[in-house]
Amino acid sequence: MTTESIDQASPPVPAAARRAGRDHPIHVAASQQALFCPPVPTSMRAVGLPFSFLTDLLLKILYFNGNMVGRQLAQLACLPWPVTAEAVNFLTKENFIATTGARSQLQDADDFSEGLEYIVTGAGRERARETLELSQYAGPAPVPIQDYVASARALVANAVVVQADDLRKALGALVLPNEVIDVVGTALTARQAIFLYGPPGNGKSTIAEACAAVLGNPIFVPYALYVHGEVVRVFDPVHHRRVESAKVIHDLRWTMVHRPVVRTGGELRAQQLEPAFDRALGFYEAPLQIKANGGIFHVDDFGRQVITPREILNRLIVPLETGMDHLNIARAGTTVSVPYATILLLSTNLDPSELVDEAFLRRVRYKTLIPDPTPEAFRLIFQRICTSRGVHYDDQAVDYLISKHYEPVGRSLRGCQPRDLVDQLISTALYLGREPELQPDLIDRVAHAYFADFRYAAGLVGAPETAEA
Secondary structure, three states, rough: OOOOOOOOOOOOHHHHHHHHHOOOOOOOOHHHHOOOOOOOOOOOOHHHOOHHHHHHHHHHHHHHHHOEEHHHHHHOOOOOOHHHHHHHHHHHHHHHEEEEEOOOOOOOOOHHHHEEEEEEHHHHHHHHHHHHHOOOOOOOOEEEEEEHHHHHHHHHHHHOOOHHHHHHHHOOOOOOOHHHHHHHHHHHHHHOOOEEOOOOOOHHHHHHHHHOOOOOOOEEOOOOEEEEEEEOOOOOOOOOEEOOOOOOOOOOOOOOOOEEEEEEEOOOOEEEEEEOEOOOOEEEEEEEEHOOOOOEEEEEEOOOOOOOOOHHHHHHHHHHOOOOOOOHHHHHOOEEEEEEOOOOEEOOOHHHHHOHHHHHHOOOOOOEEEEOHHHHHHHHHHHHHHHHHHOOOOOOHHHHHHHHHHHHHHHOOOOOHHHHHHHHHHHHHHHOOOOOOOOHHHHHHHHHHOOHHHHHHHOOOOOOOOOOO
């Protein structure tokens, strides 16, 4: 078991500010300012955790990491030293930890005890093992659930109005009909669920990323929550991207992240929509929709999950209609309510009429088809990809591609194909020692490799032509 890493994006809090409890933010660009900024806790009361829980947490951190200087212990717990020192003094008096003397050079105005090295005693090791039988959580100190509820309410109350130009800019190289952009933008402004359907490869996943980019400024996410004696881990490096350039003094139990896009596909299970208790580790993992608060919860390949579309909707119908999600913390024997501050985005390439009924369509108010690109849009996408890859674009070469490898077999145009084909053409040209150009022979090589003809494997057609070296 290792400890969670501390917030590397946050600068050290000056000692004077830590003691006086001042929260003087360093200048941050307007685009990087969060709506909710948790202040630095200046007392045990402000931390909001039971004293016994905090002392046990510090003991476990020290137990797992070995000898540590006081300042390091406070950093791993993501707490100011004045607060940490109170718990450290108690552990020392109870003979759970001891000091080996000064081992670190003090900074200006630092407390002397910050530079002392601490070790776990025999009694401390015994106490740590007892505590670890209940929970092996030894990361940043959790945030009280009521503080997280306040942050989620701030996200709901301060929702931004999405502008059409901003959304088009965020969509970048995607070429989409205006009516699609308008439906998505309106849904984001209304903070309503969105249902995207249509053939694969036309940008549904990219749209989800773009949606998060226009939802507003970065947000603060807690590493973990304290809920009636239980720890629920929230921060997930898979889904949360820290704002590395942000420099603002805040409660280090929170970290500033870009608006999250929590994506799940066919692997989604019902358990992932509820707090998941790890019996081995003794703490909970937050459900996916909570990790997505402030951003997008994207259920990709909707209809291909182990659970049915109806089961997904039944789980999320109350949050969608009431704006509150109810989480069952079974080991604590309680249920807590948390504001639902995410936008559900469903995308599928299956026939919607086979997946959903009228009740579903009524509750997911915004629906739009993501169509195949027209030949003109396909050429525009191709041109943009060639420009970004440094390949000379040629309209006649794309006409050749369409006339030879699309029209004869009735192959549909897809928005992802220009990117894939150009990337493969560049790799093929490098392999052959040639310049990457839209030449017919290179196009044929790439098309034969990309558009596999499985009819030949089934014996339905003759062998495909082999490109000459």
